[in-house]
Amino acid sequence: MDTIEKSGRRIDLGRQRDAFRTHMREAILVAAASILRQEGPAALTLRRVAQAVGASTKVIYTAFGGRDGLFDALYTRSFAGLQQAMEDAAAVRPARDRLCAVCNAYRNYALAEPGFYNVMYGDLGRAWQAPPASIAKASRTFRVLRETVAAVRPAADHAAVIQTTRQLWAAMHGLVSLQMQGMLSDEGDFEALFSETTRKICEGAE
Secondary structure, rough: OOOOEEEEEEEEEHHHHHHHHHHHHHHHHHHHHHHHHOOHHOOHHHHHHHHHHOOOOHHHHHHHHHHHHHHHHHHHHHHHHHHHHHHHHHHOOOOOHHHHHHHHHHHHHHHHHHHHHHHHHHHHHHOOOOOOOHHHHHHHHHHHHHHHHHHOOOOOOOHHHHHHHHHHHHHHHHHHHHHOOOOOOOOOOHHHHHHHHHHHHHHHHO
16 A cells, blocks of 8 residues: 555555646746746756756656657646636626626736746747647637627627637737736726726627
8 A cells, every 4th residue: 555654644645646746747837937938938948947946857757758748738738727717707697797707817817827828829839839739729728708708699600709709819818918018008907998898899799
């Protein structure tokens, strides 16, 4: 059995090792995202990432299989985080409030995780090309946004729903990017601007 007794308690060593590996894997991805955002794609080497987490490059090879595996995990982790944030927000009812919550979740994720958001739309593409399977997985991130748009516009056909979803995505990304870059600082409350913009897109599509 992979357990030990300590102070009268049975400790599951296998579970502790799994937890440590999960923690280390996440720490490596966070460090890689931070390096990419702050230092650029040229700095995103296995040696630099290993240095950032106080480990050897062997740890990264063990966890990800090498450079391509690390970059692929970084890419999919970034989109998975956004997808989870929007799915959590999608529990809101009714549909119009749900759409507002999902759009706000997009913005909040970007602001809370600027390193991962940069991976999605920024510098990683200059250093590495995501494989088709990972691109397809990333595209599913916006399923919840599309389904929420469809709930708000029940009479719309599929093409109209797709068009509105793309308009929302473009507007959200544009406004979030401007906020993160410190632009339009004289335009007042970004949260109000963001909400008003997404609302008007949906109203105009109805």
